[in-house]
Amino acid sequence: MKKLVSLFLVLALALGMMSFASAEDGWVTLRVETYDRDTPGFDVTDCWQLKYAQENFGDPNKIKLEFISYARWTENELLVNDMAGGTAPDLCMTYNAPVQQFINDGGLRPLDDLLNEYGPDLKAFIGEELLSYGQSDQDGDGVKEQWFIPARRMSVANVGNFIRKDWLEKLNMEKPTNIAELTEYLRQAKAQNLGGENTIPFSFGIFAQDPMFNVRRITDAFVDFNQVTEEDWFALAHNPEMLPGAREGFRWLNTLYHEELLPEGFATNDDLATDTALTQGYTGFFSQQPDQPWRDDKNYEVELEKAVPGASWETVNPFLNESLGKHLHDVYSANGLSIIIPKTTSDEAAVAAMKYLNWMAIPENMFMLQNGIEGINYGRLTEDGIPTDVVNTENVPNDHKMHAGDICFIANGLCFFDDVKNAAALALKFTGYEDEVRDSYVDAMTDTWTQIAFTTEVEAATDYDATVKSKQAEFIAAVISCDADQFDAVFDAGIEEIKTVGATEMIEGFRAAYQAGTYRGTFPGAK
Template structure:
C-alpha cells in the first residue's frame, strides 16, 4: 500500500486532528435555499429524528473496473465496515456504484432525472457551478454548521478555497494532503542505462529517446512489439496523459480545469487562448502526429477507451515512457511482475521554449461532494460526511491493526500483499474528505513507510525525486468561482468534440488539413466565446501566467 508522509503547510492544523483521531480518525424544485430555511419547514429536508430509526443515505462510489479477484465493490471489507459503523450513528448507508469512465454522463442523467444518490461526486467545478445556477443543488452552509463540525475541523483549508458559488456553499471539497498528486512523467531507467542515454530534457530529446527505444529495443521484446510511449484514447476515462510533454511545447495551464486532460491554454497580453487556438498547441499535435506515423505511440490508442491496452503496454514491459497519476514506484512494482529488472523513474519537466520548467500540481482541494435537490434528506448527507470525518483513518489506511500500524505519524502497511487484494484497489475512493493523509514525505520517511518491503532504500531512491519534482516545478491553475454562462452552455460540447477531433489529428495522413477541422469545429462549438469569457474572469482576478 502506498502512503505519503511529511506535513503539507496548509493542512497542518487539520491533520493534527486526523492524527489525534487515528491515535485516539439537476432535479429542479425548491427555492434553491438552505434546507434550514423554508424548505425544511415541512420536515422533508431536516431528516428523521425518531430514536432508533436509521436515516437512509445513498452515496456515490466509483467503480474503476480493477478488482483483482472479481469481488463486488459493495461486498468489500471497508464498505461493510463503514456501513456497520454508520449504523451506530443512526445512518443506513447504501453505496451507489458509478463507473469511473461514465462519471459525467451518469451525473448529468441523475441531475436531470432526479434519480441520483444523496451524494454525487465529481472533480468538475464547472458542473457544480452549472447545477447550482440551475437550482439543482442544496445550499450547504447551514447544514455544515449544524451537522458538520468534524468536517470543518478536518478540511478547513479546502473549505476556505473551494465549493462555493456566488458566495454560497454547494459542495464539500476533499482536501489534498499532498499536492504531489497530479500527472507526472515517468521513464524506464533500465532502458536508458542499457542504451547509455541520459534522461531527455526537451521535447526534441524526448523524440530522440523514443526513437532509440523503438530502433534498439533495450527491453528485448522485439522491435515490432516496442511501444515507446504508452498512451490510451483521448477520453474522459483515460489513465495516461500528455500534460508534461505539452508543457514542454510551451502550452500552460492558465485556464480552468476541464475534462480535457492536457494543459488548458495560455494567458498572454491580457487574453486567454485555449491550447487548440495556440501555435504551440498546433505544433505539439503535429509532434504527436509524427510520433504516430513513426510507431512511437500505440497504433491502437484511439480505440483504447478503457485504457486496457495502455496498462498492458507498460505492465508487460513493452513501453519505456508514460505519463499518469501513479507514482513511479507503483508503476515499477506493477511492471516487475512481468519484467523483474524494470525500473520506472520520474522525468523532470521538459525545458520549455522560453527556458523554464513547469508541471501541473494539484490544488489543495480535489474531489467535490454535492447534494442534489432530489435528495429528500440533505441533512443525512452531511451527517454521513461528518461520520466519515470521525472515521477518516478507515478510508486513509484501512483497519488499524489489520491493514496498517501507526508509527511516528506514518501509516505502515502490515501486509502489503493482503492489502493489495483486500483494500488497495478501491478504499481510497471511499474517502470523500481527504486525498492522502499526509504531505510530501522526506526520503527517510519514505524508508520508514516501506520498511516492511525488501528494498526500502531503492523505493526511497525512486520516490524522493518524484516528490521533489512537484515541490520544485509544480504550478497550480486558476480557480474561477464566478458565473460563466458561456462555459455552462458550451464546455461539454467542446470537450466531446475535442476528444474525437484531436484523435483524428494525431492519426491524420494530412495533419494540416485535419488541424483546420479541429480549429473550425472548436469555433463552431463556441470555443472563441469560451476563451473570451475565461479572459474576463482571469483579468478580474488579476491572474498571472504559469508560463514563466
C-alpha cells in the first residue's frame, strides 16, 4: 500500500497546483473533514455547529466553511484514498490514517509558519510539549518541523470494566477483585441463566482495526513482570501476545469460550449483537470507555433499565496482575487525533485552516462548539460555569443536534480551561449517574501506564503493521476457539506466523528506537 499511496500522491500534488479555494470577491472556501456517526436526525454537513462557526468565524473573515463527512469507523481508508487522489479536504483529522507515511511521501504542508503567524491561541492551548508530538526532521538538517497538530486529550483514561450490580446481588457476591473471582462470577451467572436463555456472561469481541487493543488489558494481567525488561516492553509494543505470561491470558479466554462464557461469534465482533446483549440484559460483564454505559450514543444503562427493571451497570477492577500486585490500566498519552493540512490545499485555504483552528482555541468559541445553547442542549450552568442537565441527543431538536469532539476537534474531550472544572465536568454531564461515572474514572485511572509511542518513524512498522494486525486477528480467533488440548500447539504456530509476516522486523525496529531514546510511554514494571 505504501508504494501505491506514494504513486497517487505524486499525481495528487500535481492536482494541488489548482486551487480548491474560491477567491471570488475575496472569499475563500475551507473544506473541513468531519465524522458521520449515523446519529439519527443529525446531519453533520448542515449542523448547528457549522452555522455557528460560519456566522462567528467564517463571515467576519470572508471564509465559507464546508463540512465534508467521513464515516467514523472507515475514516482511515477514506482519507488514504482521498489523499492519494488529491481530493482530501483542506483541513483533515484522523485517528488511524498513516500520517507518517503522508509526511514521508510529501503529502502534507509544513505548519511552522502558519502556526507562528496565525495560531497564537492554538499554540497556547496545545502547549509546546504536546506540539512536539507532531514534529520531525524530514530533511536531516537537524531542525524539526511541525507536520501535524496533535489534538489535546482532556482525559487520558482509556478503558473501564463494567459488571451487573443486580447480578452480583442475586449471586450474593462482592465485586470481583482478581481473575479467579471474576471467573467464578461468570460461571455462576451462566449456571443460573441470569440473562435468560441468551445469557452471555462476558461480552467480548475482536476489534479488527487493532486486534490487541481490547485483548491486552486482559492478557497483561497474566504477564510475569519479573521476566520483562523495560527494553522488551517497548520492543514488543505492538506484540503484547509475546510477553512472558501472556500465553496464560489467552488460555484463560480459551477456557471461558469452551464453557460458553464468551459469545460464540466473538471473532466477528457484531456490533448490533453486542449492543442488543448489553441493553436487553443478556450480558454480565464488558469493557469499553470509562463512561460508555451512561453515554447517550448507545444508551446501555438507560435501555437496560427499561428491559430489565432493577438492572444496572457499575464499575469493577478485576484484572489484577499478581506479579506486580496492581490492576493495570493503560491510558492515552495527552496527544489525541492528528490534524493535518494536505499539500493539495491552496495557500489561501491553508491560512484559513490555521485561522479556524486558532478561533476554536478561544475559550468562548470552544464553549459554544462543545456545549451548545442553554435551554436546548443543556438546562443550566453551575456556579462554576459548567453546563448541567445535559439533554440527550435524541431529545434535542434536529436543527440543534451536535457532536462536540468531531467538530471542535482540537480538544479530545470537554474543556473549561481549568483542571478542576474539567474533572468535575466529566461526570456532571451524565445526569442521574454522576457518582457512577466518577467512580468509573477513578477505577480507570488506577495503576496506570501510558501507551507507547515513538518520536521517529520505525520503518518496519510502516511496512508491516497492517499485515501483522491482520494475522493477530486470526491468531486471537484461533487460540481462543481451538480445542483445549491443542491450545499450546496453536498458540506456538500462531506466534511464529505473526513473526514471519513482519513482527520480527517491527520488534527489532522498536528495540532500536528504544535504545536511541526516541520513545514515549511508561513501563508498568518499573521499580
